[in-house]
Amino acid sequence: MAKESTLKNMVTTLSVITLISSALMGGAYVLTKEPIDNAFAQKTNSAISAVAPKFDNDPSSEAFTMELSGKGYKVYPAKMGGELVGYAIESFSSGFGGRLSLMVGFNIDGSINSISVLGHSETPGLGDKIEPGKSGFGVQFQGKNPQDFKMVVKKDGGDVDAITASTITSRAYCDAVNTAWEIFKLCIENQTQGGAQ
């Protein structure tokens, strides 16, 4: 039966168990590192190709970070035959249930190509209608140029139809799109092309 609980016994047992366990976890980490990175890159890539205008480069390898009021945002340039055709910009704001992150795709003329939701923790059935496919909320941004489309919900004097009973979520969504728009303007001003390869 169980060994006697002397100090020496307890220390050796715990050391051996933690050592074996950490070896097990280390092994699993090494084995799964590559698939995890792949899965993550794949997710980012599919979000980029869903929102950005048609491109033939590898936006994630040319990604760069833009700063706006102290926060860094990732920008993925989309190029066709070496010519810059638009940007996919990862943007976030705080929603009703926590962080709300979007991938906003811009055409080079500044109009919004499409928007996809990367992650959110909004209320199921209410706020989660921001997800493409669950409602037409995101569609109203497509093809609009923020210069003449005021991205604020109608309640606050803008042009966006909010989701019923989810005004806070709708506002957060607009905030994130506006942030992306600011970033886009910065990119255009600075003529940023991303890492030339």
Added chain:
Amino acid sequence: MSKLKLITKGIIKENPTFVLMLGMCPTLGTTSSAINGLGMGLATTFVLILSNMAISSIAGSIPNKVRIPSYIVVIAAFVTVLQLMMQAYTPELYETLGLFIPLIVVNCIVLGRAEAFASKNSVVDSALDGIGIGLGFTLALTVLGAIRELLGSASFFGIKLIAGDGILVFILAPGAFIALGYLMVIFNKLRS
């Protein structure tokens, strides 16, 4: 006790959710759809079988006073392995279950079986006990998830049955309590 009984007792007589009422946190938290419930149940089963087997094989050489920390380290190691594997091979499921995967470490079912069963029984019996309890848990979570999904979003395993939204409350936390309460009543009525 026969080997078969070891498995069936976990599903009916000692069903962790409906009878032992352990592991209520993941039960209520993850069962917003049948697929989530099934995924969470299988993840827990995986950890339960491995930790039961590991603990029953080392229980004899662990001094009594440090047995709980030892069990927790073993369980945590398996959960971390599971978490990495899910991140790598089933990223979508991992994303929906999210926080609840690392929380399997502190799931009372896993530690409870380690302490109450695995530390006193053979490796084979402990593995069977893990399978039984795990299946019982999976069954409970899948049924609960299916009911909540059916009432809350009018779909079954992700297949939309009727257009429209369903009764929203069943997707939210209060619906979990209501559905679980009624399921417990029905299960215990049938069992007795």
